[in-house]
Amino acid sequence: MSWLAVATLAGLGAFHGLNPGMGWLFAVAIGLQERSALAVLRSLLPIAAGHALSVFAVAGLVEVLRSVLATRVVAIAGGVVMVGFGLWKALSRRHFAWAGMRLTPWQLTGWSFLMSSVHGAGLMLVPVLVANPPPGVHRDHALHAPSDPGALLWQGLAATTVHTVAMVAVAGAVGLLVYRVLGLEVLRRAWVNLDLVWAVALIGSGAAAVVLTI
């Protein structure tokens, strides 16, 4: 992976970590309920695991598809899916519904997996994944040739790891900041509608993936 790819994956991780809906808000609520900053951090572990699973489901699929199809095809298909998903996010008023706040770590992992999946967290990584040449293939040929699936999966896993580490680092920092310093009032003042931002980000990068590949 190029440094640019690593930086972009980490940047997207930070962006996901920043979103209250992706986990830090839940962690803060658990921390406040248990009156413990440690509980904030502890609950971020299953949240990170769920996020990683959701992202890897997409990353793994993209990489496996690249081993049988030309990357160009995968990029275009991925881009189209992203634009469609982003439009749906932008136009639909539906939102994730979930009852229950007393969750076991496994349930919290499941919650995070679903939350990340319905927000298209993994999809957002597609342009970075397909821009990355398969291991051992020179960039000039990257868009054409199918290549080794095992190596590609490892690459997907590496991308997921970079992304998730950045995500959980930012979520932990924001969660602790809100828990210790800023207080809950920040939710009322600074919580912009990230669903709209996500929709725009999905549409924009999906379109870019399609245009740049063609």
Added chain:
Amino acid sequence: MPLWKPDPTFYPSPRQAVTAPAEKLAYVAAFDRSAEKPDAIAVLDVDETSTSYGRVVGWTDLPYRGDELHHFGWNACSSALCPAAPHPHVERRYLIVPGLRSSRIYVLDTKDDPRAPRVMRTIQPEELAKAGYSRPHTVHCGPEGIYVSNLGGADGADGPGGIALLDHDSFDVLGAWEIDRGPQYFGYDFWWHLTRDVLVTSEWGTPSMIEDGLVGELLLGRKYGHQIHFWDLRKRRHLQTLDLGDQHQMALELRPAHDPTKEYGFVGVVVSVEDLSASVWLWHRDDGGAFTIRKVIEIPAEPADAADLPPILQPFGAVPPLVTDIDLSVDDRYLYVSAWGIGKLLQYDVSDPFAPRLTGEVRLGGIVSRAAHPAAPELALAGGPQMVEVSRDGRRVYITNSLYGAWDDQFYPDGVGAWAAKLDVDLDSGGIAPDPRFFPHGDEFRGLRVHQTRLQGGDASSDSYCFP
């Protein structure tokens, strides 16, 4: 269109909600007992700086007749900030208004003209019947949609009552909420401990037990509801029943602590058939993890001359207090208890919920006392403090005087009239007093009776919070 910033009326915690600005409008359910005119939502000006303060400044007539408006609620509230499915960029905008007798549910849009909400959707009884229910009562905005409790079954079935789930956005009836109702049969009120995944329901009776008036044989036979039920909010399964004893007839309003780290709440009981007293009970989680309940307030009946009593009470020679509504301030400090029979609103300091301390009382109306309001000292009032609503900051308490059409007629056979009052609260040392500038009554309500009040932006019984 979704908002860019969270709806400003949503607060993560009750501690923040008490800092909310004073409400400017109040919505009051008003119904025509004769069902000749449509029921309506009356809009009261509650802005103390306004020239029309204390007056009815707007009306929304409903398209049908005979609905018997009763309780209602908002489409969205502070629970939208809850972390499991946060969606704070929706608007608190629509009033969900059930007709308790007709089983219709109206959706009113308050945004364009808050003084004249527009009916934007009518959910017909047939649609509600898809959930298996009729006679919709309490409305709460919650994690999986809009929850509406019901007293009756569908398609002519008297019961069981239960909760119907409505879609957040489309207001379509999604179905019955319960997956396993266990022994629960009667419906009435419900609320929850949101962060503990616990839902609580209470019991009145089925439609046949209430719609033609209180049935003496059923009451003395101890047939009305006297239990409360605890449910797993996530799995929608019945967990536990607490029986107050069958002498304690009609366990109605449920007021759990707003502080999400607390697991206690209050329920009011209308009447004990042993001595006509009324009571308030406290449920809480015991050390073993199960819920338990105990009586924390008892209000005795007041002796009276049979000649002064309506026929239904003459055999007893006393006025039962009839606790028909209670309301807990957002800071969980004061509990307000309306004793509709004796015409009293009582204020208790419940800082220690196990030991409520009476800190204030106001007498208005009452079956025998007929106490007047300071704004009209010559006017003997019928009805009594009934529905209570407390402002988010806890400084103002609003009351109305009708209980339920058929029951009004039994306890106030000369006519219950219609009046609303506002009480000012002394937050520091306790105490309540009627505001002499605020007394809409009589013709101002166009001959309709008045029931629940909802305050613009939310009130003490509209919102639940996930953060302490």
